Amino acid sequence: DVKVTQSSRYLVKRTGEKVFLECVQDMDHENMFWYRQDPGLGLRLIYFSYDVKMKEKGDIPEGYSVSREKKERFSLILESASTNQTSMYLCASRAQAGGSREQYFGPGTRLTVT
Amino acid sequence: DAKTTQPPSMDCAEGRAANLPCNHSTISGNEYVYWYRQIHSQGPQYIIHGLKNNETNEMASLIITEDRKSSTLILPHATLRDTAVYYCIVLAGGTSYGKLTFGQGTILTVHP
Numbered sequence: 152d153v154k155v156t157q158s159s160r161y162l163v164k165r166t167g168e169k170v171f172l173e174c175v176q177d178m179d180h181e182n183m184f185w186y187r188q189d190p191g192l193g194l195r196l197i198y199f200s201y202d203v204k205m206k207e208k209g210d211i212p213e214g215y216s217v218s219r220e221k222k223e224r225f226s227l228i229l230e231s232a233s234t235n236q237t238s239m240y241l242c243a244s245r246a247q248a249g250g251s252r253e254q255y256f257g258p259g260t261r262l263t264v265t
Numbered sequence: 266d267a268k269t270t271q272p273p274s275m276d277c278a279e280g281r282a283a284n285l286p287c288n289h290s291t292i293s294g295n296e297y298v299y300w301y302r303q304i305h306s307q308g309p310q311y312i313i314h315g316l317k318n319n320e321t322n323e324m325a326s327l328i329i330t331e332d333r334k335s336s337t338l339i340l341p342h343a344t345l346r347d348t349a350v351y352y353c354i355v356l357a358g359g360t361s362y363g364k365l366t367f368g369q370g371t372i373l374t375v376h377p
Contacts, residue, residue: 155308186365194309196364209364241308243365252356253299254365256308 154178155257157242163263170229172260174242181247183225184254185209185217187238194241200225201247232264269353274372283340285371287353290334296357298329300338301367302349309352309367312338343375
């Protein structure tokens with residue numbers, strides 16, 4: 152059974168703190184993604200990685216950075232958390248090869264910045 | 266990627282089949298139809314996808330019309346745990362990185 156795990160389900164941080172969100176997948180997938188999901192705005196891509204140490208900006212990368220040192224792990228970093236980064240953060244992974252593009256998601260981290 | 270249209274909400278009785286429609290009239294030849302669902306406060310879950318043939322897996326069946334302009338997701342024996350928002354999306358095939366964009370989806374409520 153495919154598995155994507157995220158380090159926390161709920162997180163509360165203060166404005167200005169540095170925040171690390173971790174994602175691990177056990178499917179040997181090359182591609183990994185970080186999204187945020189907000190009511191009325193749907194799913195928005197922050198960053199993705201197509202291989203170890205490789206990353207590409209998504210639609211809303213400002214205020215975020217990522218790290219992928221190992222194939223199975225993709226970290227999202229909020230350099231200095233702000234209240235507008237309060238959101239549900241979703242990690243996903245996908246195999247690189249083939250015409251099929253299904254993504255497998257983790258359970259999500261609900262981050263509140265106060 | 267082609268746009269999709271889904272009804273905003275549907276109801277289904279537990280144990281009955283749930284048939285969720287999706288229109289994608291501008292779909293092009295290399296685009297697949299994907300279905301995901303999201304149970305409240307959880308991450309989205311991949312259900313099934315297809316190109317032109319009908320598909321079935323352990324979760325659901327996908328019926329795609331011959332002209333590929335619409336499709337139906339069938340949950341054959343809906344349970345209360347199938348209550349979720351169901352998203353139909355259309356994506357081109359190939360090895361591009363595959364950003365997902367969900368529309369409003371259909372809120373399926375399964376009642377006893």
